[in-house]
Amino acid sequence: MTGSKSTNYTRIWDVWIRVFHWSFAATVIFMLVSGETGFLFFDWHQPVGEFVLALLLFRICWGFVGSSNARLISLFVNPLSAVKHLVHLLRGTVSQERGHNAAGGWAVLVMLLLIAFQAISGLFIADEDELIEGAFYGSIDYDISERLLHMHHLNAKILMIVIGIHVFMVFFYLVRAGHNLITPMITGKMRWLGAEPARVVKFANPALGLVLLVACLVVAAVVFGWKNI
Numbered sequence: 001m002t003g004s005k006s007t008n009y010t011r012i013w014d015v016w017i018r019v020f021h022w023s024f025a026a027t028v029i030f031m032l033v034s035g036e037t038g039f040l041f042f043d044w045h046q047p048v049g050e051f052v053l054a055l056l057l058f059r060i061c062w063g064f065v066g067s068s069n070a071r072l073i074s075l076f077v078n079p080l081s082a083v084k085h086l087v088h089l090l091r092g093t094v095s096q097e098r099g100h101n102a103a104g105g106w107a108v109l110v111m112l113l114l115i116a117f118q119a120i121s122g123l124f125i126a127d128e129d130e131l132i133e134g135a136f137y138g139s140i141d142y143d144i145s146e147r148l149l150h151m152h153h154l155n156a157k158i159l160m161i162v163i164g165i166h167v168f169m170v171f172f173y174l175v176r177a178g179h180n181l182i183t184p185m186i187t188g189k190m191r192w193l194g195a196e197p198a199r200v201v202k203f204a205n206p207a208l209g210l211v212l213l214v215a216c217l218v219v220a221a222v223v224f225g226w227k228n229i
Ligand code: HEM
Pocket: 028, 031, 032, 033, 034, 035, 036, 038, 045, 046, 049, 050, 052, 115, 118, 119, 120, 121, 122, 123, 124, 125, 126, 127, 128, 132, 133, 134, 135, 152, 153, 154, 156
């Protein structure tokens, strides 16, 4: 089943994975820039960080009730298949997937976990002058807060490396195997190169995604006390 009018194109990503991806990428880049510079929009560091947490909450929920290739369980693949996949990629013989490939699934998990740690640790820390304070700063022991601040700084560096590898790999697929992964993440559709039929994706009702996203934003607004919503 190719799932589109043209036999050459097959639908891969639902609208909510795409909305999540690009808003997540934009806000995380914003957070890295505002944090690293310490002056560029730094007064937005806290609210945008809380918004990132709302997006993460949405992605976790969508990982349970969303389309089959968005399910979190599908990201846990036998690590041996991930290694085999990378070997095929290096040889340029890797086949197309209608979802995350074996190696990509682990990479996605690592990115989501690192960003979750970054945003959650942010809730408990403050900068030296206490101009920017996380929503729960002061609710834990000062020493733990200091340690989290140190880890927030360290994890930011790790994040930049991991995101750099992520973007590098996306382009590596294009150059080494001729697989364009970027267009599908924008339009939802992939040009299917192989002769064999694509694995069927069970798409979830998009209205459910909208309800979930609004619910996650409301939860964040209540927990973090957003005033202007
Ligand atoms: C995705 C979420 C986040 C990312 C990517 C991020 C990124 C960063 C980065 C790159 C830095 C600078 C680290 C350095 O100088 O080495 C930083 C510092 C900081 N962030 Fe975040 N952050 C996030 C969430 C949060 C949240 C939710 C808060 C809550 C207020 C927060 C509060 C702070 C504070 C207080 C600093 C320390 C500034 C200083 O050292 O003067 N962060 N963050």
